[in-house]
Amino acid sequence: MEYKEFSVEDYKNILDLIGDNDRVLYGENISEDYSRDELGSVRVMPNVVVQALSAEEVSKVMKYAYNNNIPVTPRGSGTGLVGAAVPIKAGIVIDLSKMNKILELDEENLTLTVEPGVLLMEIGKYVEEFDLFYPPDPGEKTATIGGNISTNAGGMRAVKYGVTRDYVRGLEVVLPNGEIINIGGKVVKNSSGYALKDLIVGSEGTLGIVTKAVLRLLPLPKKAISLLIPFDTLDNAIETVPKIIKSKSIPTAIEFMQRAAIVAAEEFLKKPFPDNSSDAYLLLTFDGNSKEEIERTYEGVANICLESGALDVFISDTEERQEAIWSARGAFLEAIKALTTEMDEVDVVVPRNKVAEFVKFTHEVEESQDIRIKSFGHAGDGNLHIYILRDELNSEEWNNKLNNVMEILYKKSRELNGQVSGEHGIGFAKKPFLNESLPKESIEIMKGIKLAFDPKNILNPGKVCQ
Amino acid sequence: MEYKEFSVEDYKNILDLIGDNDRVLYGENISEDYSRDELGSVRVMPNVVVQALSAEEVSKVMKYAYNNNIPVTPRGSGTGLVGAAVPIKAGIVIDLSKMNKILELDEENLTLTVEPGVLLMEIGKYVEEFDLFYPPDPGEKTATIGGNISTNAGGMRAVKYGVTRDYVRGLEVVLPNGEIINIGGKVVKNSSGYALKDLIVGSEGTLGIVTKAVLRLLPLPKKAISLLIPFDTLDNAIETVPKIIKSKSIPTAIEFMQRAAIVAAEEFLKKPFPDNSSDAYLLLTFDGNSKEEIERTYEGVANICLESGALDVFISDTEERQEAIWSARGAFLEAIKALTTEMDEVDVVVPRNKVAEFVKFTHEVEESQDIRIKSFGHAGDGNLHIYILRDELNSEEWNNKLNNVMEILYKKSRELNGQVSGEHGIGFAKKPFLNESLPKESIEIMKGIKLAFDPKNILNPGKVCQ
Numbered sequence: 001m002e003y004k005e006f007s008v009e010d011y012k013n014i015l016d017l018i019g020d021n022d023r024v025l026y027g028e029n030i031s032e033d034y035s036r037d038e039l040g041s042v043r044v045m046p047n048v049v050v051q052a053l054s055a056e057e058v059s060k061v062m063k064y065a066y067n068n069n070i071p072v073t074p075r076g077s078g079t080g081l082v083g084a085a086v087p088i089k090a091g092i093v094i095d096l097s098k099m100n101k102i103l104e105l106d107e108e109n110l111t112l113t114v115e116p117g118v119l120l121m122e123i124g125k126y127v128e129e130f131d132l133f134y135p136p137d138p139g140e141k142t143a144t145i146g147g148n149i150s151t152n153a154g155g156m157r158a159v160k161y162g163v164t165r166d167y168v169r170g171l172e173v174v175l176p177n178g179e180i181i182n183i184g185g186k187v188v189k190n191s192s193g194y195a196l197k198d199l200i201v202g203s204e205g206t207l208g209i210v211t212k213a214v215l216r217l218l219p220l221p222k223k224a225i226s227l228l229i230p231f232d233t234l235d236n237a238i239e240t241v242p243k244i245i246k247s248k249s250i251p252t253a254i255e256f257m258q259r260a261a262i263v264a265a266e267e268f269l270k271k272p273f274p275d276n277s278s279d280a281y282l283l284l285t286f287d288g289n290s291k292e293e294i295e296r297t298y299e300g301v302a303n304i305c306l307e308s309g310a311l312d313v314f315i316s317d318t319e320e321r322q323e324a325i326w327s328a329r330g331a332f333l334e335a336i337k338a339l340t341t342e343m344d345e346v347d348v349v350v351p352r353n354k355v356a357e358f359v360k361f362t363h364e365v366e367e368s369q370d371i372r373i374k375s376f377g378h379a380g381d382g383n384l385h386i387y388i389l390r391d392e393l394n395s396e397e398w399n400n401k402l403n404n405v406m407e408i409l410y411k412k413s414r415e416l417n418g419q420v421s422g423e424h425g426i427g428f429a430k431k432p433f434l435n436e437s438l439p440k441e442s443i444e445i446m447k448g449i450k451l452a453f454d455p456k457n458i459l460n461p462g463k464v465c466q
Numbered sequence: 467m468e469y470k471e472f473s474v475e476d477y478k479n480i481l482d483l484i485g486d487n488d489r490v491l492y493g494e495n496i497s498e499d500y501s502r503d504e505l506g507s508v509r510v511m512p513n514v515v516v517q518a519l520s521a522e523e524v525s526k527v528m529k530y531a532y533n534n535n536i537p538v539t540p541r542g543s544g545t546g547l548v549g550a551a552v553p554i555k556a557g558i559v560i561d562l563s564k565m566n567k568i569l570e571l572d573e574e575n576l577t578l579t580v581e582p583g584v585l586l587m588e589i590g591k592y593v594e595e596f597d598l599f600y601p602p603d604p605g606e607k608t609a610t611i612g613g614n615i616s617t618n619a620g621g622m623r624a625v626k627y628g629v630t631r632d633y634v635r636g637l638e639v640v641l642p643n644g645e646i647i648n649i650g651g652k653v654v655k656n657s658s659g660y661a662l663k664d665l666i667v668g669s670e671g672t673l674g675i676v677t678k679a680v681l682r683l684l685p686l687p688k689k690a691i692s693l694l695i696p697f698d699t700l701d702n703a704i705e706t707v708p709k710i711i712k713s714k715s716i717p718t719a720i721e722f723m724q725r726a727a728i729v730a731a732e733e734f735l736k737k738p739f740p741d742n743s744s745d746a747y748l749l750l751t752f753d754g755n756s757k758e759e760i761e762r763t764y765e766g767v768a769n770i771c772l773e774s775g776a777l778d779v780f781i782s783d784t785e786e787r788q789e790a791i792w793s794a795r796g797a798f799l800e801a802i803k804a805l806t807t808e809m810d811e812v813d814v815v816v817p818r819n820k821v822a823e824f825v826k827f828t829h830e831v832e833e834s835q836d837i838r839i840k841s842f843g844h845a846g847d848g849n850l851h852i853y854i855l856r857d858e859l860n861s862e863e864w865n866n867k868l869n870n871v872m873e874i875l876y877k878k879s880r881e882l883n884g885q886v887s888g889e890h891g892i893g894f895a896k897k898p899f900l901n902e903s904l905p906k907e908s909i910e911i912m913k914g915i916k917l918a919f920d921p922k923n924i925l926n927p928g929k930v931c932q
Contacts, residue, residue: 153657165664166632184885192892193912198664199661199664219715242575245575293756353574353575383654418653420658421657438659448917448918449660452910452915
């Protein structure tokens with residue numbers, strides 16, 4: 001389908017719809033930030049940016065785009081890693097970051113209703129004041145909740161608590177034709193037709209624009225304790241994880257990390273990590289309502305680790321010590337980025353008992369392909385974040401090598417019954433790998449679903465399955 | 467779309483595909499059971515029934531049906547309540563109840579792989595031997611897991627543990643064109659394209675036929691305690707529930723029940739209930755890994771109940787006593803059915819703090835419409851099971867009154883921001899109410915999704931959104 005060539009008339013019409021010069025950016029007034037997301041390897045400038053303040057504004061712009069056949073790309077705070085918020089067909093970017101109000105805390109239904117531009121870190125902070133808890137905990141705390149919903153972000157606590165989709169009860173969505181619909185609500189169960197709510201979650205802004213979300217909260221666990229456990233080799237560390245799972249304790253989080261990432265984070269944050277003398281670490285958290293209950297759980301796990309070759313078990317039971325460890329963990333991405341000129345990432349998820357095999361394989365690839373690869377990730381849920389570093393390669397060498405390494409890694413993931421993305425999504429950058437990974441029937445069905453929502457293919461075109 | 471008129475040739479061709487006379491039923495050999503589900507108000511005989519033993523057999527039959535334009539309706543053990551398994555366009559019924567093998571318990575990934583015909587009660591029993599736990603707990607334990615997946619069944623423990631969708635990690639599905647695809651797998655997170663797994667769950671056999679499921683397990687809680695709490699009025703009982711939720715304790719289950727249902731269950735089971743002297747009861751369960759931990763949780767809740775007018779708190783901490791109470795709860799549907807000549811049900815879900823208002827409203831409707839209405843249900847998750855009893859009404863009176871009462875009840879549910887079905891689904895019987903309840907855009911999108919999976923509309927036609 002051909003899109004309309006965007007004209008200054010379109011800009012004026014959109015400006016008329018919004019009626020606020022400051023929130024409709026055109027031409028030179030558009031910051032280069034709007035052309036890219038966090039990784040930056042795909043860049044296209046939009047023709048116009050609308051900083052929306054309400055679902056009604058989103059609806060108006062969407063209707064205009066629909067009637068005039070202009071592509072629209074929704075955007076949160078641009079922390080994505082796969083180009084999902086990049087307007088690859090130009091046209092309109094709707095920036096939702098100013099729709100950032102927390103609308104309602106309902107303590108009787110344990111729900112929080114928010115606008116899409118609220119930042120993840122604000123949600124956590126807000127509900128904790130009421131002794132409540134929003135469990136999803138992706139590393140990137142400056143992401144918007146709308147972005148988290150769009151990628152079905154997972155994060156550290158997925159081992160015990162699941163992912164974003166599990167905490168979305170209801171959505172207000174502007175459809176590609178501009179109509180505003182509500183899906184789900186405050187209800188706990190829902191078997192009323194196809195699972196549109198679950199489908200919108202993780203659809204990366206291609207099926208509708210989320211303008212409001214009803215989130216499910218839990219009571220805040222009264223206490224959390226983290227264990228930092230050094231091992232002499234990464235293999236020993238990761239191979240311990242299936243034993244922990246099998247032991248029937250449920251840690252909140254199980255992360256693995258290597259010395260290189262820790263040292264990079266120390267330098268990046270200018271803060272020492274509690275220990276960096278070992279090659280590899282598991283970092284576990286346990287939460288619960290009493291110290292005794294948590295101790296009972298973690299003691300068994302500590303013993304399993306020691307029996308499997310752990311060199312020590314460092315227990316962090318104060319908020320400060322835990323903050324020191326977890327802020328380092330949260331800085332890994334930025335710290336690794338600072339080590340090199342450019343990088344790209346692989347966010348595969350494999351069954352939990354295949355993590356060790358996959359990480360070992362990345363080390364083989366690092367050698368055979370002569371390129372630096374750094375990884376860390378969620379050992380407890382099988383989701384790995386693997387970074388391929390450009391270093392001093394020229395553009396052609398880098399593109400060739402990167403593509404080759406990715407092909408090799410995704411192939412391995414398929415062999416282990418893994419999936420292309422655990423939580424970062426497909427966006428633009430991972431489309432070829434999704435295509436190779438799924439049966440062609442699944443891709444065709446996804447295209448059909450896209451068509452059901454967006455017959456003119458104007459909402460975030462060229463993403464996910466097209 | 468016109469379907470092919472089913473002929474004896476079609477029967478012979480299907481028999482050739484399966485090659486087993488005993489599992490391809492035709493004409494007089496088809497039991498009347500295949501024309502109906504548990505409620506029985508919609509009945510249509512199929513032309514042929516295939517009792518499949520494998521995904522390959524399902525695929526062969528589906529391909530034949532696809533090429534010859536014959537409708538196919540999948541069926542588990544027929545315990546549904548909305549006609550989803552009734553072959554309303556006749557044609558082929560594929561009975562999956564003989565695909566009843568538990569295929570693999572994976573203790574490292576905490577998954578159980580099953581065929582769709584495995585009964586819910588078998589899953590619970592099987593995994594408990596390994597100290598593992600499959601949390602979804604619908605009342606109907608003779609339902610197949612395939613049926614539970616098709617309706618996204620919820621059950622008693624949804625308050626703490628969520629619903630069936632939350633425990634399905636992967637599916638093998640035969641598509642309407644007969645192709646077999648795998649969706650998801652043993653992975654814990656997945657953001658690889660649209661959420662086809664979540665969409666198939668709850669689609670009531672209209673998008674594909676589930677031939678294998680990878681279920682997520684949890685460690686079995688070591689201990690459970692139930693509290694049976696009598697109140698002098700149902701209002702007092704139900705109005706306590708939001709206070710319990712707000713108190714930040716998380717019971718596993720919160721059910722409400724009235725004396726009438728208890729007495730009916732006592733008669734039906736020929737077993738006395740621990741107490742039937744009060745008008746209304748809350749039944750709560752708490753689980754955890756130690757008696758102390760559970761006691762700490764339930765003591766607070768018991769106090770809230772007593773402050774809100776509870777007459778007593780009966781604690782059941784032995785398996786026998788809990789079994790006695792919960793088996794009565796499990797028999798409510800059958801027991802109410804035995805009270806009357808025929809009945810139909812409403813399975814609305816409302817926000818948890820609206821349950822009391824809705825139940826009060828059913829009492830008003832009972833009076834104003836001069837018809838007996840019995841209800842019980844999941845007070846903790848807002849999902850009510852409301853039964854409208856025919857008693858001595860003639861067919862015309864019954865149909866008119868039933869339809870009128872349903873209209874009134876679903877209208878009230880919409881006013882309270884509820885949904886048509888919490889867990890029983892839409893099937894055939896609830897289509898008009900889904901249509902009234904959802905925005906027309908949502909229904910159109912659902913039709914488009916159906917088309918993406920089933921362009922010839924041969925799989926379970928006339929259900930959910932069509």
